[in-house]
Amino acid sequence: xxxxxxxxxxxxxxxxxxxxxxxxxxxxxxxxxxxxxxxxxxxxxxxxxxxxxxxxxxxxxxxxxxxxxxxxxxxxxxxxxxxxxxxxxxxxxxxxxxxxxxxxxxxxxxxxxxxxxxxxxxxxxxxxxxxxxxxxxxxxxxxxxxxxxxxxxxxxxxxxxxxxxxxxxxxxxxxxxxxxxxxxxxxxxxxxxxxxxxxxxxxxxxxxxxxx
Amino acid sequence: xxxxxxxxxxxxxxxxxxxxxxxxxxxxxxxxxxxxxxxxxxxxxxxxxxxxxxxxxxxxxxxxxxxxxxxxxxxxxxxxxxxxxxxxxxxxxxxxxxxxxxxxxxxxxxxxxxxxxxxxxxxxxxxxxxxxxxxxxxxxxxxxxxxxxxxxxxxxxxxxxxxxxxxxxxxxxxxxxxxxxxxxxxxxxxxxxxxxxxxxxxxxxxxxxxxxxxxxxxxxxxxxxxxxxxxxxxxxxxxxxxxxxxxxxxxxxxxxxxxxxxxxxxxxxxxxxxxxxxxxxxxxxxxxxxxxxxxxxxxxxxxxxxxxxxxxxxxxxxxxxxxxxxx
Numbered sequence: 153x154x155x156x157x158x159x160x161x162x163x164x165x166x167x168x169x170x171x172x173x174x175x176x177x178x179x180x181x182x183x184x185x186x187x188x189x190x191x192x193x194x195x196x197x198x199x200x201x202x203x204x205x206x207x208x209x210x211x212x213x214x215x216x217x218x219x220x221x222x223x224x225x226x227x228x229x230x231x232x233x234x235x236x237x238x239x240x241x242x243x244x245x246x247x248x249x250x251x252x253x254x255x256x257x258x259x260x261x262x263x264x265x266x267x268x269x270x271x272x273x274x275x276x277x278x279x280x281x282x283x284x285x286x287x288x289x290x291x292x293x294x295x296x297x298x299x300x301x302x303x304x305x306x307x308x309x310x311x312x313x314x315x316x317x318x319x320x321x322x323x324x325x326x327x328x329x330x331x332x333x334x335x336x337x338x339x340x341x342x343x344x345x346x347x348x349x350x351x352x353x354x355x356x357x358x359x360x361x362x363x364x
Numbered sequence: 365x366x367x368x369x370x371x372x373x374x375x376x377x378x379x380x381x382x383x384x385x386x387x388x389x390x391x392x393x394x395x396x397x398x399x400x401x402x403x404x405x406x407x408x409x410x411x412x413x414x415x416x417x418x419x420x421x422x423x424x425x426x427x428x429x430x431x432x433x434x435x436x437x438x439x440x441x442x443x444x445x446x447x448x449x450x451x452x453x454x455x456x457x458x459x460x461x462x463x464x465x466x467x468x469x470x471x472x473x474x475x476x477x478x479x480x481x482x483x484x485x486x487x488x489x490x491x492x493x494x495x496x497x498x499x500x501x502x503x504x505x506x507x508x509x510x511x512x513x514x515x516x517x518x519x520x521x522x523x524x525x526x527x528x529x530x531x532x533x534x535x536x537x538x539x540x541x542x543x544x545x546x547x548x549x550x551x552x553x554x555x556x557x558x559x560x561x562x563x564x565x566x567x568x569x570x571x572x573x574x575x576x577x578x579x580x581x582x583x584x585x586x587x588x589x590x591x592x593x594x595x596x597x598x599x600x601x602x603x604x605x606x607x608x609x610x611x612x613x614x615x616x617x618x619x620x621x622x623x624x625x626x627x628x629x630x631x632x633x634x635x636x637x638x639x640x641x642x643x644x645x646x647x648x649x650x651x652x653x654x655x656x657x658x659x660x661x662x663x664x665x666x667x668x669x670x671x672x673x674x675x676x677x678x679x680x681x682x683x684x685x686x687x688x689x690x691x
Contacts, residue, residue: 177560185579186557186564187417187442194440223479224397228417228443229472232479270475327471330506331499331577333584 153256155214159203161357166196168353169346176349179342183329187228188342195226195234210249215242215259229327230343233267233280240266257288257295264288271326278324278336280343283315287351301362305355316340316348365561375558376418380438383425387687390429397446399453400425401435410525410534411435411457414466414518415450416473417442419557420578423514423657426688432522433466433686434459441557441660442579444472450480454488462487462531466518466538468510469494489531491538493517495547495668497602498575498584511578512620512657512668513545516680519689523682541676546603549666550595551576551583553624555659574598578622578659592629596636599667604644609671611645616670616680621655624663630654637667650680656688 169176169192180188198221206214219238223231244259245251251259264284268274275285290311294304319341327343329336369375377395384393384400392403399415414424415437424436434457439445454463463484467477469492481488495513521538529537551573554563557580564580567573572595575584609615619634621627630653638648650672657666670676684690 181560181564185442185577185581186560187440190557190559191440191443224446224448226443227439227446227472227476229470229475231444231446231472232475271471326506328579328581331509331581331584335584 153211153251153253155206155209155211157357157361158211158214159206160361161354162196162199162203164353164357165350166200168349169193169196172345172349176342176345179340179345183324183332183336183339184342185328188230188346191226191228191230192346195222195230198222198225211251212242212245212248215239215245218242229271233271236266236270237263253295257291260291261288273326276322277326278319278322278329278341279327280341280347282319282322282341283312283344283347283351286315287312287347302359305359309352309355312348312351316344319344365556365558367556367558369558372559376438376440379418379421380425383687390685390687391425394452394456397449397452399435399437399449399456400428401453401456402428402430405457406430406434406459408461409459410461410529410531411454411459411463412466412518412522412525412534413437413450413453413457413463414514415439415445415453415477416468416470417444417579419555419660420658422655422688424518427515427518427522427686429684429686429690431526431682431684431686432518432689441559444470444476447476447480447483450477451484454480454484454486458486462489464488464521464525464531464534464538465490466514466521467492468514469507470509471506473510487531489535491517491521491535491542493542495542495545496549496577497546497606498548498577509577511547511549512618512666513542513547513670515620515652515656515689516545516616516618516668516670517541519684520676520679522684523679526682537679541670544607544671544676545668546606547618547620547666547668548599548602549576549578549583549620549622549664550574550599551622551659551662551664552589553661553663555580555623555662557660572664576664578657580659580662592632593636593640596633596640596667600637600640600669603667603669607669607671609646612647614647614649614672614677615641616650616652616672617641617648618652618656618668618670619654620652620657620666620668622662622664622666623655623658624661625665627654630665633665633667641669650677
């Protein structure tokens, strides 16, 4: 993994988020307060715009810069959570100019753990962690097993989609949907949808780079 | 969407610009990062700092001034502000005796203020406001929301700070007002976040959302409209069940409009609610009626009751000079 891959992934994530605008927005209108998509879009815009600044940095430094930028840009609950994710990933990769797959998997897990502790949430609470925690576990396992990259990415994407859909049957205990009680049933968590879209975009970028 | 807008990206900046241009003796604005502070920094007192998503005006920037807040950090519409804003505002407003953050209890606001408190090198403390009884409290969840009772917390804590209370004394007053305060609201319409361009939720002409929050998020249940007195009973029930006041207790009754309900109806609600409180043996001896904690153009209102004692009455009556509240 290198910084060029991170920068390509940012562009891919932004493209996918924009392509899924209406679905993400309607999920947030159903059980959120209507600002999730706008915040995610703003975050993507500033990251894509800061690519020239990130170019040439080691992945650890680039990820930390991304985290700090998002902390001052997104606001809401997603701001501190997403920025904690990137800052923890950067910390985990410190001193590694070209981290391998194992290091990346460990960094991803560290990032997800940071969201968990900042948000004091866990799986089953109808938040983005319902996609992210299983994603981190699967990534670690497949990395241990030395799965081929296209196979790994295919499984990651499928797992994210399955877990995103499963939030439909959950009652929220954290996040804005919590205020709805049982009325949140039957709606996918918008944060999970965003994470699923992002994971798919990153996986596609990784596979394309491998093939190129 | 019918709104007064020049450019969707400049709504907040132009609105905050207007606020400080209309009250130049009271307020000044900074935009990199964004915060509103008193035109002149206070001297030798605890600095009170609040903030939250925009769309609730006049909360919080309208309450910056003598007797209330020292600075406020507005976020994007319905979105918590960021730690860099809070740090800059704290640096600009602190007056030698520490910084008290007043934070409405939402996941985003709590986390951003918590990160700011961790990073701030000045002595600081935080009061969390969670007056909304529509949401059940639990240690396993985000807990109750902070809504219109925030104004009572900011006013009374502000008066304490102005009178020279220490940081810990101010925090104790804020916590005490929060505990003595409960609110619940009902919405007749949804509202439209300017950048989203359409209503956050759909609601029929003859329906209302009971237990609604202040972000256009749906409430706990939807019902058919009913007479105002019956709605007042539905709101006061959970409020009083939470506060459990003794007979004869003096209270402050706050009727808060969400932005789209006229004063005429708000006073009608006050009439019904005060009558109901008196029937239950309580004495509404202080009042506040108007649009103070809004949800953009949402039609609807919330009731807030604060149990008073001599100290809280003095703090409520103390002079205040802000854009939205002054006596």
